[in-house]
Amino acid sequence: MKDIYFDHAATTPIVEEVIEVMQPFYNEIYANPASSHLPGQKAASALEDARELVTKLIGAKKAEELVFTAGGTEADNLALKGAALARSSEGKHIITSSIEHHAVLKSCKYLEKHLGFEITYLDVDQDGIIDVEELKRNIREDTILVSIMYANNEIGTIQPIKELAAVAHQNDIIFHTDAVQTVGQLKIDVNDLGVDLLSISAHKFNGPKGIGALFVSQGVELVPQMSGGSQERKRRAGTANLAAAVGMGKAAEIALEKLAEKRNKLVLLRDYFISELFANFDDIKINGPKGDYRLPGNINISFKNLDSESILFNLSLNNIAASTGSACASGSLSVSHVLKAIALEEEYIKGAIRFSLGFGNTKEEIDYVVNKLKNIIDRLKSLK
Structure with missing residues (x-):
């Protein structure tokens, strides 16, 4: 891949x-x-x-x-x-x-x-x-x-x-x-x-x-x-x-x-990604709204009692690019002001990952990422 x-x-x-x-x-x-x-x-x-x-x-x-x-x-x-x-x-x-x-x-x-x-x-x-x-x-x-x-x-x-x-x-x-x-x-x-x-x-x-x-x-x-x-x-x-x-x-x-075509494609990919995440992981939470109140390409998910930087590092080792949130705040050790503002529970706030999709992404890529994530999350949990 x-x-x-x-x-x-x-x-x-x-x-x-x-x-x-x-x-x-x-x-x-x-x-x-x-x-x-x-x-x-x-x-x-x-x-x-x-x-x-x-x-x-x-x-x-x-x-x-x-x-x-x-x-x-x-x-x-x-x-x-x-x-x-x-x-x-x-x-x-x-x-x-x-x-x-x-x-x-x-x-x-x-x-x-x-x-x-x-x-x-x-x-x-x-x-x-x-x-x-x-x-x-x-x-x-x-x-x-x-x-x-x-x-x-x-x-x-x-x-x-x-x-x-x-x-x-x-x-x-x-x-x-x-x-x-x-x-x-x-x-x-x-x-x-x-x-x-x-x-x-x-x-x-x-x-x-x-x-x-x-x-x-x-x-x-x-x-x-x-x-x-x-x-x-x-x-x-x-x-x-x-x-x-x-x-x-x-x-x-x-x-x-391409606005309508792009929006429709991203909504389908986003919803598929979210459904696959919930089908494969326990102790996760989607941050932000559902459906029409959410950007078509945005998935922000928290893994309970895990560290987002560790997850991102392991994703990167598998040639997968994602983020913890704003690229403008990368390198900062402080907790996201957005997650604080929505009163996200302490056990979820440090394990937030943002996946943001584009027109060129595919379901096959999502399947690959979910599969790699399963290995990463299992390994990180075993180390706790």
Whole structure:
């Protein structure tokens, strides 16, 4: 059996079509898109074509509502810090959740520590879902921004974003969602959702690393977080990463074309994987919700009284790639803040493994992984 990659939530492989469209922008159409000469104009045209393609993937009406960034982390930082600073004269209270990605949580901590903002962290239920009524109860007169992730990167929980955004708008509050894990797996329509700001990252849907985007609804003001030139309509300074933007555009086009097919396949694989796990193991627990409230490709499972790092090490010896959760927090010995937030029992919290599936995965790979897992878990239990 070849290497098996079950860590698509961390990053996805770049598809061949994306690599092909990127290549000319390294040594043929390489001019700075901000330059006024003809080569620069050609580069600028390619950049705007890519912007249009990404815009279509998220259902935005106007391409100028999309700001290219260096990835999801920068998009989150621009959304949180940019919106907070732009509206600070109206209030300094922000609401987010206890299970956000660290790009959001640490941006909030920065605003709290250095700029005097107050942050409210909403609790979640045992499936990681936010209660809309809980948001209503925590809104204050000085609340200016709400940031709730569309889907959780660790346990796959999909939030009721449309309802949460509606509550924010009823109170004249800007609403941001980190949709990095969602884009490419679920249909996104920013206008139907009613969000003001939405973060995405190309490498989560088979595009290149180092490129992302922030949707900024028309009329929403941001204070730029990169000082310099007037690129991206004065919202993000710096020379455009043209080749990566073109690659992101192509990946967005492919993702939109294959969205329904990919979602259906991943749901079938996910549900098959979960059923096989419960058929072959005792003392396990699925972390996160079931069915439609869970990302199609996400399986987060805990093995009772076992250590996830030991399991991952043994999986790696069998050429199987999985993770304990967020790749951005790998190397940290602390327990996942997401698993703490859903009040996972102590005997399960250290044995959590995330398998995240992609379009190229198969049932045969799942069978192989389950078989190897049986040997690994039996051996680890025998050592206790």
